[in-house]
Amino acid sequence: MGEELRRINTRGAGNGRVPSDTGRRRGAVDWIACGVAGLLLVSSTACAGTAAVPGKSAVESASPGVAPPGSATSRSAPTPVAAPTAALTGASAPHKQPAYASKALEVLATLPVKGRAPKTGYSRGQFGQAWADVDRNGCDTRNDTLRRDLTAEALKPGTRGCVVLSGILKDPYTARLINFRRGADTSSAVQIDHVVALSDAWQKGAQRLSPAQRLAFANDPLNLLAVDGPANMQKSDGDAATWLPPNKSYRCAYVARQISVKASYALWVTRAEHDAMARILADCPGALAPTGRQPTTPAPAAPPARKAPATAPAPVAPAPPAPVPAAPVPAAVYYANCTAVRAAGAAPIRLGQPGYSSKLDRDGDGVGCE
Structure with missing residues (x-):
């Protein structure tokens, strides 16, 4: 998100540090564009040249259809479907393709439509340490995301393959190729965007999340993209009603990802935002939304105990007691590692x-x- 990335760490290359971000090493955790089972994305065939939302199922820790506490609107989440195997194509597609689930329009229909809550109390600190190493892989989230989204990257020796010194970004927002070079005057050319801005999330339900859930939100690969710095600054904390990527071929994927993120964390949309998303998806109605974690499934009902026959020639053993249903699992379950x-x-x-x-x-x- 633009307002946060104005403060990225631009200390010199000699100190072995660089503005941080989420994710894990490339090939480890690619929620945004990995072909990991249980993830969701937008297919290139359904939405010309688009990538999908991060690669997970329709929820992070709560079902996409679960409205925030106190909301009168709550709908059932669409049923996930088998993941396609075709690779993404297009100038701005991620390197790898997550699994697919429901159509973005179906997930959008589960999001509550409400007005913005006050921004009172918002600060970056409400979402935890910036670019924390949430997966404990020894590398900050910014570098994890750079390694995932850049190609031809060069890594700094002595950092266990963590710090990215240079690479090439195929920017999804502008469709430009950007040469990234780490340094005080050059790192900001590539920034890590919160697809759903932290400030926007705060005003649409994140105030009700726990500190651990907000930390996960700020570092979730599903919600992070390496992008053109100036475009990210222009976006700031705008939603789909106020800002869309200049690269029109990526707008379906962008909106689908925002929908998936909001569904994953039980956030809502404003009426203007909802209508803008629906208008974009009208041009790609088959676009699939990448999602967060799979929704929890209810424990199966215990089978009814069999009744003994009314008349029996000999005593029969009593029917075994019905299995005790498993205790319900809380809607929000999160494991840092x-x-x-x-x-x-x-x-x-x-x-x-x-x-x-x-x-x-x-x-x-x-x-x-x-």
């Missing part, structure tokens, strides 16, 4: 289970923290 998963006794965690995310599933086989 595999250590937290194991501490909670949830390892290995599988695709579709509460708290599963692609960052916990390094090899993308649907089983994390093995």
Whole structure:
């Protein structure tokens, strides 16, 4: 988001640090553009030249259809479908393609439509440390995202493959090729954008999230893109009603990603924002939204106990007691890393289970923290 990236760390290349961001190493966690099972994106065939929303299912820790607390609007989430396997094409497509689920228009229909809440109390600090190393891979979120989104990148020796010194960005917002070079006067040419700006999120439901959920939101690869710096500054904290990428071929993917992020964190949209999104998607009605974590599924109902026959020639053993249904899982389940998963006794965690995310599933086989 533009307002945050004005403050990116531009210390010299010699100090071994660079403005930070989310994600993991390329090939590890690519929520934004990875082909990880359980993720969602917009297909290039459905939306000419577009990429999809991050690559997850329709929710982060709450179902996309779950309205924020106190909201009168709550609809059922669309049923995920099998992920296509065709690779993305187009000038601004990410390097890799996440899995797909529901159509972006269907997910949009689940988002509550409300007015903006006051911005009172908002600060960057409400979303935790900027570009924190949330996945504990020893590298900040900014560098994780640069490694994911750049090509031909050069890494700084002695940083365990973390710090990006240079690379080439195929910018989705402008469709330009940008040469990135780390340095006090050059790093800002490529910035990491919060697709749903932090300030916008704060005014549309993030005030009600826990500090841990807001930290996850600010560092979620689904909500992060390496983009042209000036375009990001122009966007600032605008929503789809006030700013869209100059690259029109990317607008379907951009809007679909915003929808997925908002669904993943149970945020809402304003009427103007909703209508702008619907207008963009009208040109690509088959566009698929990448999503966050898979929605939790209710525990199966216990089968009814069988009744003994009215008359029996001999006594029969009593029917076994019906299994006790599992306790309901809270809507918001978040694990910062595999250590937290194991501490909670949830390892290995599988695709579709509460708290599963692609960052916990390094090899993308649907089983994390093995």
